[in-house]
Amino acid sequence: MLKKFLFSLSVLALAIAPAAMAQADKPKIAILRFGPLPNIDITEGAILDVLESYGFISTEENRIFEARRDYEGEHITIYWGDAGFDFPTVRLMLADALDKEVDVLVTNGAAVTQTAVHITSEMDMPTPVIFASTPYEGGIAAEAACVKPDHVAGVSAALSFDYAFSVLLMQDPDIERVGVIHSISDASGRYGAQEIMEAAESLGIQIHTAGVVSLSDLRPAAHSLVDDGVGAIMLPIDTITSSGLPVITEIASEIGLPVFFPSFSAIYYGATIGAGSSPMYANGVNLGRILTAHLNGDVDLARVGIGTIGDLHVGVNLESAEAQGVDISQAVMEEAIAVIESGGTTRLAPGLLAAIARRGRIIPLEQRQADDKAWLASLHCSDEMIAEQQAALDAAEA
Numbered sequence: 439m440l441k442k443f444l445f446s447l448s449v450l451a452l453a454i455a456p457a458a459m460a461q462a463d464k465p466k467i468a469i470l471r472f473g474p475l476p477n478i479d480i481t482e483g484a485i486l487d488v489l490e491s492y493g494f495i496s497t498e499e500n501r502i503f504e505a506r507r508d509y510e511g512e513h514i515t516i517y518w519g520d521a522g523f524d525f526p527t528v529r530l531m532l533a534d535a536l537d538k539e540v541d542v543l544v545t546n547g548a549a550v551t552q553t554a555v556h557i558t559s560e561m562d563m564p565t566p567v568i569f570a571s572t573p574y575e576g577g578i579a580a581e582a583a584c585v586k587p588d589h590v591a592g593v594s595a596a597l598s599f600d601y602a603f604s605v606l607l608m609q610d611p612d613i614e615r616v617g618v619i620h621s622i623s624d625a626s627g628r629y630g631a632q633e634i635m636e637a638a639e640s641l642g643i644q645i646h647t648a649g650v651v652s653l654s655d656l657r658p659a660a661h662s663l664v665d666d667g668v669g670a671i672m673l674p675i676d677t678i679t680s681s682g683l684p685v686i687t688e689i690a691s692e693i694g695l696p697v698f699f700p701s702f703s704a705i706y707y708g709a710t711i712g713a714g715s716s717p718m719y720a721n722g723v724n725l726g727r728i729l730t731a732h733l734n735g736d737v738d739l740a741r742v743g744i745g746t747i748g749d750l751h752v753g754v755n756l757e758s759a760e761a762q763g764v765d766i767s768q769a770v771m772e773e774a775i776a777v778i779e780s781g782g783t784t785r786l787a788p789g790l791l792a793a794i795a796r797r798g799r800i801i802p803l804e805q806r807q808a809d810d811k812a813w814l815a816s817l818h819c820s821d822e823m824i825a826e827q828q829a830a831l832d833a834a835e836a
Contacts, residue, residue: 470531470543477718484725486726488726492803503516552677554569559587566591569593570725582831584827591744592745595746596714597714598714604713613669615643616634619648619671620674633674634674660695675700683708687710697762701715702714702751736814742819752774
């Protein structure tokens with residue numbers, strides 16, 4: 439029913455919407471996130487760099503915005519928000535941004551994006567949402583790039599539980615049972631738990647699940663998995679596991695189990711091993727491409743599909759491993775591109791350092807515009823594509 443509803447929205451908007459949404463002379467945008475993390479800082483910095491390339495902000499304004507200061511620039515106003523890993527704060531943050539009558543919401547993180555899409559979808563004229571998140575796992579869109587609400591576009595980091603299991607087997611080749619904690623009231627939790635079970639089935643690994651509805655359920659859930667004899671905990675990406683990851687890793691230290699999360703950046707939250715995408719700067723560049731094209735009236739968000747980017751990498755938190763009494767295997771350490779050592783020091787691979795160092799290198803518009811247009815063209819959703827993807831979804835659901 440949700441998929442058919444989303445498709446109906448698409449058809450209606452295509453019938454009545456202009457080729458691109460008209461923007462104010464000086465647009466106002468809000469850049470909102472779930473909590474402070476180094477990788478999100480890099481993503482937001484890349485958005486600013488693209489805005490500078492396209493002349494929306496000056497070099498001086500870029501430095502002001504880099505400090506996440508609300509500021510009315512010469513050509514654009516930017517407001518900032520950070521929910522501080524507190525889910526109830528997300529709605530307050532979004533309400534504040536919408537009260538400011540922003541023209542676009544730029545969101546980072548599933549919890550923020552899910553809530554933004556839900557709130558704006560109930561508006562008579564929805565405020566556009568441009569996101570970096572996990573849309574299919576998070577219930578933001580149907581499982582197709584072009585089947586989504588018309589006022590929503592964005593990029594999804596690559597997510598692979600097969601890859602996460604390959605890293606898990608590097609750590610413990612003899613593991614037989616893996617525990618999964620997931621939200622039962624969150625589409626992303628249910629979806630992720632199912633994906634984990636399917637990935638484990640071909641490997642002969644037994645999966646024991648513990649569903650939760652609130653953070654207070656995490657402790658009994660983890661202890662039930664210990665009783666089941668699991669050798670590790672693997673988490674899907676949902677509102678409970680994302681906001682509760684520090685709690686989960688604290689519990690994991692008490693019970694002596696490593697925590698695997700299908701996102702590289704999860705090591706900054708305390709996950710023992712993060713095995714997933716690490717787009718960082720590229721994520722922000724692509725968000726900036728969609729944002730600037732929308733502000734310039736060059737695209738209709740209803741026709742912009744969801745892009746998927748990011749290579750898969752491993753990150754290790756030795757501080758968490760030490761607290762859990764877990765020795766990280768040499769194979770995993772050799773794969774890791776980022777290691778948080780005891781005491782909180784972070785050691786980064788040269789390739790990751792190079793990606794971070796790209797921050798602040800502004801590419802002149804004439805050098806980047808052709809590539810930006812080509813990338814946006816690759817996301818274009820025609821009527822035929824939308825209909826075909828919806829038909830495939832309907833057939834799979836039947």
